[in-house]
Structures are given as structure tokens and as C-alpha cells.
Amino acid sequence: MHRTHVLSHLVAPALFLAVALGALAPASTLAQQEPPAPTPATPSVPTVIPTPTPRPAGTPPRVGLQVGHWKSNELPDELSRLRTSTGAYVRGLAEVDVNLDIARRVAALLTAQGIVVDLIPATVPPSYDADAFVAIHADGSSSSRARGFKLATPWRTSRASQHLLEALSAEYAAATRLPRDGGITVNMRGYYAFNYRRHTHAIARTTPAVILETGFLTNPADRALLTGQPDIVAAGIANGILRYLRERDPSDGAALIPPEFGSYRAASPTVAVRAAPSDTARVLLQATPESRFFVFRERDGWFEVMVRGNRTVTGWVRVSDLVASNEPPPAPPPSSDS
Ligand SMILES: [Zn+2]
Incomplete structure (x- = not known):
């Protein structure tokens, strides 16, 4: 606090x-x-996947x-x-x-x-x-x-x-x-x-x-x-x-290795970002072709993502709704550092 x-x-x-x-x-x-x-x-x-420090x-x-x-x-x-x-x-x-x-x-x-x-x-x-x-x-x-x-x-x-x-x-x-x-x-x-x-x-x-x-x-x-x-x-x-x-x-x-994901964009114009990894979960945001997705977890065919578009939200998207992008990943939102 x-x-x-x-x-x-x-x-x-x-x-x-x-x-x-x-x-x-x-x-x-x-x-x-x-x-x-x-x-x-x-x-x-x-x-490169570094090996965790071995313990005797x-x-x-x-x-x-x-x-x-x-x-x-x-x-x-x-x-x-x-x-x-x-x-x-x-x-x-x-x-x-x-x-x-x-x-x-x-x-x-x-x-x-x-x-x-x-x-x-x-x-x-x-x-x-x-x-x-x-x-x-x-x-x-x-x-x-x-x-x-x-x-x-x-x-x-x-x-x-x-x-x-x-x-x-x-x-x-x-x-x-x-x-x-x-x-x-x-x-x-x-x-x-x-x-x-x-x-x-x-x-x-x-x-x-x-x-x-x-x-x-x-x-x-x-x-x-x-x-x-x-x-x-x-x-x-x-x-x-x-x-x-x-x-x-x-x-x-x-x-022990945290997952690393690249940059993604929506595969279609109608991708929904949901509050939970379920097709019935509340829709937080309808992504647009301009939306860029920062992926930080995958679970049961869903990505947990941070999306930057008109506004920034964190939610879940079907893996099949995204395509990998070669672009740089989205810039993070303003942080308490700035
Ligand atoms: Zn505290």
C-alpha cells in the first residue's frame, strides 16, 4: 500500500x-x-534458454x-x-x-x-x-x-x-x-x-x-x-x-523458465478480447486490425494478452484468432517510471 x-x-x-x-x-x-x-x-x-542455477x-x-x-x-x-x-x-x-x-x-x-x-x-x-x-x-x-x-x-x-x-x-x-x-x-x-x-x-x-x-x-x-x-x-x-x-x-x-512470446496481430477484424479464457466470458474489447497484442501466457488454446489500441486492456484471446507479426512488440503503456 x-x-x-x-x-x-x-x-x-x-x-x-x-x-x-x-x-x-x-x-x-x-x-x-x-x-x-x-x-x-x-x-x-x-x-537461448538459460539453464536454471543447478543446486547440489x-x-x-x-x-x-x-x-x-x-x-x-x-x-x-x-x-x-x-x-x-x-x-x-x-x-x-x-x-x-x-x-x-x-x-x-x-x-x-x-x-x-x-x-x-x-x-x-x-x-x-x-x-x-x-x-x-x-x-x-x-x-x-x-x-x-x-x-x-x-x-x-x-x-x-x-x-x-x-x-x-x-x-x-x-x-x-x-x-x-x-x-x-x-x-x-x-x-x-x-x-x-x-x-x-x-x-x-x-x-x-x-x-x-x-x-x-x-x-x-x-x-x-x-x-x-x-x-x-x-x-x-x-x-x-x-x-x-x-x-x-x-x-x-x-x-x-x-x-522455471518464463514463457517468451513475440508480437501478434488479429487474424480477422472481429477478434474479441475477453475477461477469461472462455467464449462466454465478458468482452472487454473488440480488437481492430491496428491492435497489437503483447502475449504473456498461453492456457488451453487461449493467450493472456495486453492489447494496445484505442485503449489498453488485459484479457484473453483465442490463440487461433491471432497471427504472429514481425513488427516490434507494442510499446508498454506509460509506467510509474515515467
Ligand atoms: Zn504494500
Whole structure:
């Protein structure tokens, strides 16, 4: 959560995205959001697939727990614009203190299971390499009714990151009984710590990563849980991470590689961008021949895309509705960098 700049130029493009999705994003992630970095104008399959860092047999798993906004004043020059991102401050309660308390409890639970834990401040070690990276934040809203937790992976989602998200979602919901607020994640996916293309101080490309908004400090029930029963919250997070580590196949290096896609355009004049990968899902945008598609995930014959046309939306398009283009990929929308 971030409470400065809310009326600045940072908000307009992000609001644009959020409104397109029918959901108003909180200021928290807007301030830290970045668009996906443009893919170089290369073929739609990667030409070089780096091998994930091999880990010697018997090496204990390593997990990074990032405490949202912690020591943000120490961020390096490349992220200087986030130095004032101090998080929510709700009725005498600072988000960073809630994040830190929960993260320390998660660290204790994981360490007891033989896992090596790094408690990471806002500044991520360069190309941070670990078996899992979880950024821990808490949310705020102008409405005290908004509640629940949110989870998101980076724009380019490796199978491992998706697996981590699903394990964490299931275990966190089971432990906390909080509802999952799934509608606003587009603004979390551009989280600066995920952006290894743009920043030195970011996760390594192959580190499975998620950002978790643990609940709303502005909602009485969520706040009571986050501050009154932090061990339950921490158990939900630790159980999710442990479940992922238990279920994954450590020999499946390909699962760690984020997909890379090229530039696409519509195959016909009547391509619909939908809110979900289904022919009955709500239409967010009718693409035009001028529309350019940035693809960041493929699932069951559908692409998850960011489309730039008259307006920018994120949604789903049938793979068969697009054709590869040799043009440079669409420029990303204005970011909080600018
Ligand atoms: Zn935050």
C-alpha cells in the first residue's frame, strides 16, 4: 500500500487499466506497478534458454520473504522513485510493521522445517536466486467493506510461479478463511521486484515468485486477523510455500523458465478480447486490425494478452484468432517510471 502520489500522473494509466477490468485498484500496487518490459523483436520462441542455477543434491531449499516497504528509504538509485513508498498507514497502524511481523513468523516456521530463509527488505539482492520468492504486503481501500487477500505472479508466468500461486492460495484461504479477491491482480503483476529486465535489484528470471496482499487493513475483520492472529496468517503462508516445495519436481528445470512470446496481430477484424479464457466470458474489447497484442501466457488454446489500441486492456484471446507479426512488440503503456 502506498499513499503518496495518488493524484499524480502515476495513477492515470493504471486507473485506465483498472477501470477496463471493472475494478478500481488500490493505490498500493499502482505506485509500484510497471508494465511488462517489451520483448525484443525476436521470434516467438526463445533462441537461448538459460539453464536454471543447478543446486547440489542435499542443498536445503532457499526461500525469500520480502517485507513490503521495509527500509524503502534505502532503495538504490534505479528504484529511487519508490523510496517514499512507505505503505499504508491506517488509524495508527503502519503496513510495513504488519508485513514485518507476519514475515518474521513465516520465517520461523520455515526455518524449523530446515529451509534457508532470507528476510528481504524493499531492496532485493541483485538477480535474487531462490526456490521461491514471496513479497508480503497488506492492502488498503477507501471502502472499509473491501476485504480478502490477493495473489499475483509476474507478467510472464513460469509454470513454477503459477504452481506457487495455487499452493499459496489454497493454503492461505484454508488457514485464514479470508476470501480471495481475484479481480485486481493486473496491477500487482508489474511489481518492481519481478522486473529482472529493467532492474538489477530484482528476482532472477528463474526464481518462482508471487506477491501476496494478505488482507485489508481498512476492513475491521481483516485487520483483526492480520494484527490479532498473526500466527494464523503466517501459518497460511508457510503452509503454502511448503506445499509448493513438496509438490514440485526439482528436476523440472523447464518449469522455471518464463514463457517468451513475440508480437501478434488479429487474424480477422472481429477478434474479441475477453475477461477469461472462455467464449462466454465478458468482452472487454473488440480488437481492430491496428491492435497489437503483447502475449504473456498461453492456457488451453487461449493467450493472456495486453492489447494496445484505442485503449489498453488485459484479457484473453483465442490463440487461433491471432497471427504472429514481425513488427516490434507494442510499446508498454506509460509506467510509474515515467
Ligand atoms: Zn504494500
